[in-house]
Amino acid sequence: MHGFKGERVLMRIHIGERDKYSGKPLYQQIVELLRARHYAGATVFRGIMGFGPTSKLHTDRFLELSVDLPIVVECVDTEERIQAILPELDGMLGGGLITLERARVIMYRPELAPGERPDGWAIDTDAAG
Amino acid sequence: MKLFVYVAIGAAIGGVARLALSGFVQQRAGADFPAGTLVVNLTGSFLLGVLIRYALQSASVSPEMRAMLTTGFCGGYTTFSTFSYESAVLLQDGEYGRAGLYIGVSVFGALLATFAGFACAEWLLHLRARV
Numbered sequence: 632m633h634g635f636k637g638e639r640v641l642m643r644i645h646i647g648e649r650d651k652y653s654g655k656p657l658y659q660q661i662v663e664l665l666r667a668r669h670y671a672g673a674t675v676f677r678g679i680m681g682f683g684p685t686s687k688l689h690t691d692r693f694l695e696l697s698v699d700l701p702i703v704v705e706c707v708d709t710e711e712r713i714q715a716i717l718p719e720l721d722g723m724l725g726g727g728l729i730t731l732e733r734a735r736v737i738m739y740r741p742e743l744a745p746g747e748r749p750d751g752w753a754i755d756t757d758a759a760g
Numbered sequence: 761m762k763l764f765v766y767v768a769i770g771a772a773i774g775g776v777a778r779l780a781l782s783g784f785v786q787q788r789a790g791a792d793f794p795a796g797t798l799v800v801n802l803t804g805s806f807l808l809g810v811l812i813r814y815a816l817q818s819a820s821v822s823p824e825m826r827a828m829l830t831t832g833f834c835g836g837y838t839t840f841s842t843f844s845y846e847s848a849v850l851l852q853d854g855e856y857g858r859a860g861l862y863i864g865v866s867v868f869g870a871l872l873a874t875f876a877g878f879a880c881a882e883w884l885l886h887l888r889a890r891v
Contacts, residue, residue, distance in 0.1 A: 649763075649823045656822070677819070691816050698763060698827050700816075 635671055635739045636755055640713045644704040644720070645728040647689075648677065652723045658702045660723060665706055668716065671739065673706045684726055707734055766824045770832015774804075778837050793858060794846040797839060798866060804838035805870040809877020810884075817885055 650657035658675050665673045678701030680690040691697045706713070713731065720729070737755040740748070782796030789795035811829050815821035821829075843866055850859035 675819070677816075679816075694812065694831055697812075697816070698823050698831075700823070 636736045639707050639734050639736050640710045641732045641734040642706045642708075642713050643728075643730045643732070644706075644724070645681075645683070645730075646702050646704070646724065647683075647699045647727075648702050649699040650702075650725060650727070657723065657725075658704055661704050661720065664719065664723075665716070670706055670712060670716070671708045673704055676703045676705070677701070678703065683728065707736060761824070763824065763827055766828040767832040767835070770828035770830075770834075771836035774833040774836025774838075776836075777833075778839060794843075794850075794862060797842050797846055798862070798869070801838050801843060801866055802869050802873045804834050806873040806877045806880075807837075808834040809874040810881045811877075813878045813881035814884055817881070818888070 644661065646657055648656070648658070652660040662673045662675060678689075680688075680692070681701035682688050683701075689696055689698075689700050691700060717729075738753075740752045743752075778800045782800045784796075785799045786794070786796030808830055811834070812826070815826045815829075843862075847859055847863050850856075850862060
């Protein structure tokens with residue numbers, strides 16, 4: 632676990648809630664793919680308002696515009712692993728936005744009581760700032 | 761499936777539900793007050809409040825389902841045009857008191873019903889989180 636700390640890459644994928652791949656929601660397929668390949672993790676957020684390349688506005692304030700709200704899938708992993716999955720993602724995505732940012736991982740661990748944690752699981756405080 | 765098909769299915773069921781329920785209520789209410797429309801508009805507003813607030817706070821309702829249940833069913837089930845028509849008839853007949861009551865209860869009752877729907881959705885989500 633402490634081996635995952637350090638300089639990593641944050642990938643953010645912006646798509647629509649209605650986007651599909653092989654009949655299932657695209658965001659679900661992306662998460663299942665990342666999980667099957669044992670990536671460190673992924674989180675899906677639903678946005679409450681947004682627009683993209685088609686300039687269509689989506690918002691939860693009006694019923695007729697709330698049908699295809701923005702979805703963001705976030706994944707943090709090593710540069711190599713992120714680069715490795717990009718060709719497959721390219722095949723799955725229709726329209727959307729993918730960004731890559733540098734991220735410094737200062738903590739990554741499963742739930743364990745403080746007394747049971749191995750050395751090296753603590754948050755890297757010297758890495759902050 | 762195209763989104764409008766989901767809306768069409770929901771709206772068809774909603775419209776027929778309105779026909780049945782508001783007809784049933786109005787038969788019992790008589791000719792004096794548009795209770796049938798009031799019932800569907802208030803219950804529909806409550807339902808929309810529950811559905812949309814719940815659906816947007818969870819991942820378990822797909823956008824297609826949302827469209828079918830809200831824009832579709834609730835859209836077909838409630839009616840603004842009938843409310844307006846019935847108010848216009850009351851006014852034309854000189855029933856100003858009844859018209860005022862009908863308009864006031866419809867508008868403020870529906871708002872209250874929507875807020876009650878929100879509260880109900882939050883309660884359901886809370887229940888789900890605790891299970």
